[in-house]
Amino acid sequence: MCPLNTKYLHRIFQNLDKNGDGLLSLEELNWLLERIGINFSLEDLESSVGKSSLNLDEFLSFCDSITKQNDDKNEILGEKEEQDLAKAFNVFDLNGDGFISCEELQSVLSRLGLWDETSGKDCSYMIHVYDTNFDGVLDFQEFKNMMLHAN
Template sequence: MDKRSLARSKTSCSSSFRLRCPSLNALRLRRIFDLFDKNHDGAITVEEINQALQVLGLDADLSELESMVKAFLKPEKIGLEFDDFEALHRSLNDTFFGFQEESLAEEGGKESEKQDEADLMEAFKVFDENGDGFISARELQVVLGKLGLAEGREMDRVERMISSVDLNQDGRVDFFEFKDMMRSVVVKSC
């Protein structure tokens, strides 16, 4: 990645989806590690990371990915163990979000709130596959399935997930319900 691309990434990224509770962040990161570790051997190879990124619709240059991962591999290992993966995550977090947090602090809370709202809308659109302004149980099931989550195979669990945040009980989640749910997770104190 060249310096211009990195600068664009720094200014377009937001910290709004990083949980502010360290223990929840650790759980989330462990869940991601386990999802990437397809063969459950306790290590994530470059191939497993590449496959996971492709499932998420993110194309990575394999040589760049290899060089990035190699910097965090322990000697004699072919994959990242959890603590290596955590170090890689911290490094990426500092690279992509460190600048953003500083500039947002200088600009004040209103700009941060606008960015958070835009980020939430983008996340909502990922789930709202047909663009009708609602997340149905079927749409949620599709996204969970793409992420390789077991919940994506069980419609009754997906329907329970929907009903747990569906305030008006119409069987689907609108943007305001989605936003309330996400903000309750993001701002939850430890």
């Protein structure tokens, strides 16, 4: 997963907490993971998380632990991880052209409830930071670099 700042993670939490109880159920968390191409059974997810629901602080810790697992920039991806990243890439590559544009990034963020008028600059900036060949879009390698190595 791409490390996001606490503000965005808090917005994700609020949007996923459909019943507004201040807890993110495994079903709600699993919904997000499935949208980015990561599939767990609820039993596996509970085993990984260690409980049946997460409050905001626990959700932030969960996201942080995922980020730290991918922090080693010299990590060699296994076949499963590469497939998971390819699935996540395809979630963002809406037109299937092999690239993620600012518009596609905006559309996916909108579906996740993370888009507002000021986010347009964020999409352009995120793409600009990881667009190593300066073509204005992210290819799979640039996307993978963003997902694994963002600070």
